[in-house]
Amino acid sequence: MAFTIIQWNIKGYLNNYNELDLLIRDTHPNVICLQETHIPYNTKNIIIPKAYVGYFHNCVNNKNPKQGVAILIKHNIPHRIVSSTIQLISIEIKLTFPITIINTYIPPSQTFCEADICSLLSRSVSPPILLGDFNAWSPLWGSEKSNKRGTIVENVIFAENLIILNDGSPTHFSTHNTFTNIDLTLASAQLSPKCSWRTLSSLYGSDHFPLLSVIQTKLNPCHLTKSPNFNTDAANWDMYQTTCEKNFKNWNTSNVRQLAANITKAIRSSANVAIPQSKTTPLKIYAAWWNKNLSTLRAEKQKLWHIYKSSPSVPNLIAYKKDNAIFKKSVKAAKAESIGKFTEDINPSYSPKKNCSKIKALTGIPPTPIKVIQLSNQLFSSPLEIANIFGETWSNYAHDSNFHTEYINRKSTILSQSYNPSRVATDAPYLEKEFSYIELEHALQHSKGKTPGKDRISYPMLRHLPNRCKNILLVLYNKILESGTYPHTWLSATLLPIPKPNQAIDNINSYRPISLLSCLRKILEKMPTKRLMWFLTKNHLISHNQVAFKKNHNTLYALLLLQHFICDAISTKNHVSVLSTDFEKAFERVGAHVVLEQLASWEIGSRMYNLIKSFLSIRSFQAKVSGTYSETFPLANGIPHGSPLSVVLFKNST
Numbered sequence: 001m002a003f004t005i006i007q008w009n010i011k012g013y014l015n016n017y018n019e020l021d022l023l024i025r026d027t028h029p030n031v032i033c034l035q036e037t038h039i040p041y042n043t044k045n046i047i048i049p050k051a052y053v054g055y056f057h058n059c060v061n062n063k064n065p066k067q068g069v070a071i072l073i074k075h076n077i078p079h080r081i082v083s084s085t086i087q088l089i090s091i092e093i094k095l096t097f098p099i100t101i102i103n104t105y106i107p108p109s110q111t112f113c114e115a116d117i118c119s120l121l122s123r124s125v126s127p128p129i130l131l132g133d134f135n136a137w138s139p140l141w142g143s144e145k146s147n148k149r150g151t152i153v154e155n156v157i158f159a160e161n162l163i164i165l166n167d168g169s170p171t172h173f174s175t176h177n178t179f180t181n182i183d184l185t186l187a188s189a190q191l192s193p194k195c196s197w198r199t200l201s202s203l204y205g206s207d208h209f210p211l212l213s214v215i216q217t218k219l220n221p222c223h224l225t226k227s228p229n230f231n232t233d234a235a236n237w238d239m240y241q242t243t244c245e246k247n248f249k250n251w252n253t254s255n256v257r258q259l260a261a262n263i264t265k266a267i268r269s270s271a272n273v274a275i276p277q278s279k280t281t282p283l284k285i286y287a288a289w290w291n292k293n294l295s296t297l298r299a300e301k302q303k304l305w306h307i308y309k310s311s312p313s314v315p316n317l318i319a320y321k322k323d324n325a326i327f328k329k330s331v332k333a334a335k336a337e338s339i340g341k342f343t344e345d346i347n348p349s350y351s352p353k354k355n356c357s358k359i360k361a362l363t364g365i366p367p368t369p370i371k372v373i374q375l376s377n378q379l380f381s382s383p384l385e386i387a388n389i390f391g392e393t394w395s396n397y398a399h400d401s402n403f404h405t406e407y408i409n410r411k412s413t414i415l416s417q418s419y420n421p422s423r424v425a426t427d428a429p430y431l432e433k434e435f436s437y438i439e440l441e442h443a444l445q446h447s448k449g450k451t452p453g454k455d456r457i458s459y460p461m462l463r464h465l466p467n468r469c470k471n472i473l474l475v476l477y478n479k480i481l482e483s484g485t486y487p488h489t490w491l492s493a494t495l496l497p498i499p500k501p502n503q504a505i506d507n508i509n510s511y512r513p514i515s516l517l518s519c520l521r522k523i524l525e526k527m528p529t530k531r532l533m534w535f536l537t538k539n540h541l542i543s544h545n546q547v548a549f550k551k552n553h554n555t556l557y558a559l560l561l562l563q564h565f566i567c568d569a570i571s572t573k574n575h576v577s578v579l580s581t582d583f584e585k586a587f588e589r590v591g592a593h594v595v596l597e598q599l600a601s602w603e604i605g606s607r608m609y610n611l612i613k614s615f616l617s618i619r620s621f622q623a624k625v626s627g628t629y630s631e632t633f634p635l636a637n638g639i640p641h642g643s644p645l646s647v648v649l650f651k652n653s654t
Contacts (some may be wrong), residue, residue: 003095003215004029007103009133009172009183009208013037013056013070017047018331019205022298024049025290027200027212030074031093035105035133035208037068048072055081057089069105069132075499078372078506082123088132090123094372094506095217096381098126099191106149108135117156127191130162133208135182142168142181153184163192165213169199173207177317185213202302205328230275232450232460240274241466248469256479260487263476264520267457267465275461289331289338297327369626370497374506387630390497390623393508395633398588403637407591411637414593415617419610425603427535432605434478435527440470443526453518454494454622462523477524484610490521492632493621493640515621515641525615525645528608532648541602541652549647587650588638592616595639595653615645 006029010016013034024032032052039046041058048054053075058068071089073079078094088104102120106112121128137143138150140157141164157164165187170179187195194216199209247266253259301323308316345354372379373386380386400408447459465473480486495513503510533551536542545561547553562578569576583589595616599609616639623630639646 003217005031005033005101005129005131005213005215006210007033007035007131007183007185007213008204008210009035009105009206011036011038011206011208012066013039013046013068016205018328018335021049022331023200023204023210024052027210029212030077031091031101032070032072033101033103033131034070034072035068035103036066037070038066039068039070051075055089055091067105067107069103071101071103076369076371076505078374078504088120090120092124092126094374094379095215096372096379097217099215100124100126100128102128102130102132104130104132104134106132106134106136112149112152114152114155114159117153118160121156121160127188129188129191129195129213130186131184131211131213133183136184137180137182140164141166141184142170157186161189162186163189165192165195165197167197169209171199171209171211173203173209175207177312183208183211185211191215202305205324228277228279229452229456230271230458230461231278232275232458235271235275235460235464237274237464240270240461240464243270243273244469245466248466248472250472254479256476256483256485257487257489259476259479260490260520263473264455264457264489266469267461268455271457271461289334291334294327294330294334297323297330301327370505370511372506373508375508379506383626383628384630387623387625387628389508390495390511390513390625391621391630391633394495394513394621394623395635397585398635398637400636403591411591411593414596415613419596419600419606419613421600421603421606421609423603424605425535425539427538428603428605428608431528431531431535431608435474435481437471437474439527439530440474440477440523442530443523444470447519447523447526451516453516453521454492455489455518455520457519459519459523462519473520477527480524480614481528481607481611484607484614486521486614488618490518491617491619493517493619493642494629495621495623495641497623497625513623513641517640517642522642522644525643528611529644529648532608532645535602535604536648536652539602546651549651587641587646588635590639590650590653591637592639595649598653612645612649615640615643 004027006023006027008023010020013020015038020032020034037056037058039056039058043056046054046056049072051074052072054070054072056068056070069089071091073091073093080092082090082092082100088102090100090102092098092100102124104120117130121130134149134153136150136153137145137147138154139146140154143150146154156162163186165185166181168181170181171183172180174180185197196214196216198212200212202209204210244266247269248263249266251259251262253262301320304316304320304323308320369383370386372381373389374380375389380389396402444459444463447463450458450460452458462473494516496516497511498514499505500510500512542550547555547557562576565576568574592613596609596613599612619635619640620632621635622632639649
């Protein structure tokens with residue numbers, strides 16, 4: 001895989017930010033090293049391009065803000081800042097091998113010696129790439145003559161055994177309308193065989209050409225691809241229902257696994273006919289504000305630039321600068337217009353969910369693939385290797401070895417026992433009844449979202465089933481209730497790693513799993529969940545202080561209750577002690593036997609008990625990283641993430 005680095009004297013970060021946007025759009029670099037950012041020391045709240053994290057530096061005592069350096073690096077690349085002194089930033093990056101990138105700017109007025117640069121290189125524990133604007137001339141990198149600082153850099157190159165990556169191409173268009181070579185890229189002898197280098201043809205609004213360095217690594221190209229999902233927004237629902245009527249048959253089988261497989265196949269076959277599928281091409285960064293007029297203007301100014309390079313003259317230069325100014329002005333106007341249209345609907349009366357989505361789209365970080373995970377001082381870059389590491393780690397969280405022997409023995413005893421209660425609660429028979437069509441419709445109509453499980457069946461596809469097909473689906477659900485046996489494919493989840501904020505991205509513990517379950521399964525679980533909530537509420541088995549996972553309740557209720565106690569204590573000249581706890585990996589720590597013993601204490605019937613017992617048994621999952629699935633891993637303990645039934649069982653078993 002190619003690891004790309006752009007270095008560029010930007011001549012003002014804020015002034016040329018739109019051009020930087022275009023440069024990223026054209027080249028999609030992993031790292032961007034900028035010089036002459038014109039960002040003063042310790043400036044806060046600097047705008048950073050999406051998908052990147054930025055590090056900016058300028059000298060503390062620099063009274064001239066027209067200096068400064070910066071490194072922008074993609075969020076999903078493991079890295080750490082090594083140093084930030086004088087006019088440089090040094091950053092260490094973990095690929096399949098570590099490298100150190102040193103980005104520097106040495107203005108013409110600054111004096112330096114060979115020892116200054118050598119001391120920078122000596123701090124690097126990994127093979128370095130030293131790059132930046134040195135304002136140094138030497139025939140070694142294409143200049144017609146040498147200057148004093150060029151001789152200093154030459155001595156450093158020989159002393160440190162560095163290789164010049166420059167190929168002699170000009171890197172700077174000077175104020176004298178001449179081309180010079182003052183931007184350098186120097187690599188260690190160990191790293192240079194893996195590197196290639198070239199200048200880009202456009203100035204992108206600066207007077208320095210962007211320079212592209214490419215490092216060949218064994219890092220796998222893990223583009224973030226979308227799995228092919230059915231686009232229900234563009235579905236032909238009439239055709240879908242007609243096809244479902246043909247594909248659904250009155251399957252005469254008592255085997256719930258076979259019936260579930262038949263229904264899944266019928267829905268998928270109907271969807272293939274009537275619902276278009278999303279594209280699976282890698283996600284690309286695009287500019288929402290870009291339009292055809294900007295493309296035309298950019299092509300015209302690029303044409304004028306090539307005319308000037310082939311035939312340098314004052315009229316040709318003026319023509320280029322005029323078109324460049326028109327282009328930059330048009331870009332600013334297009335951005336302003338685009339943001340205005342995008343935000344015009346954001347107001348207090350607009351849907352909060354849509355408001356939040358639009359704000360996230362403006363300020364959020366787009367999803368990026370996980371490229372490297374470090375484990376036991378070893379780097380793993382293959383998506384399959386990373387997925388298996390996540391799978392093994394998350395499986396170990398729920399492994400029996402994490403629990404006491406007494407806990408394991410008790411769990412084994414309860415799971416092996418048959419449940420035959422001598423008496424049941426007065427309201428328990430309601431829990432045992434077959435699910436009705438009304439309950440199924442209620443579950444379907446109150447299902448939000450469109451994200452499917454691994455079977456690619458989403459809620460809209462189930463909601464639009466014809467009535468006869470829904471009745472066949474209801475037959476499946478009632479057979480599961482009667483037999484107390486889940487289809488084995490429903491007991492397997494897909495877990496996606498989601499990065500925690502402000503954590504090291506190459507650390508396995510910096511990610512939390514999000515569970516994707518079959519929507520067919522979740523619709524089933526909504527019906528016993530509603531019944532159990534009714535049973536618990538009617539029999540006063542839920543504390544009146546409970547606010548989590550409770551209809552018409554939220555954290556505001558808990559805060560108001562706390563405020564009441566505090567105010568009451570103040571008025572009576574007493575005090576209130578607050579104990580706040582956070583249970584780590586809480587769902588993984590709940591034992592199936594604890595849940596089942598709680599159900600038995602409520603004296604529920606055997607049907608509901610066995611359904612939940614199957615719900616908690618023989619569970620497994622696959623981790624998914626960059627479109628690649630891991631091996632299947634077991635989950636020996638805990639309750640499933642992402643299930644509506646889990647929250648009821650969790651809050652009443654802890």
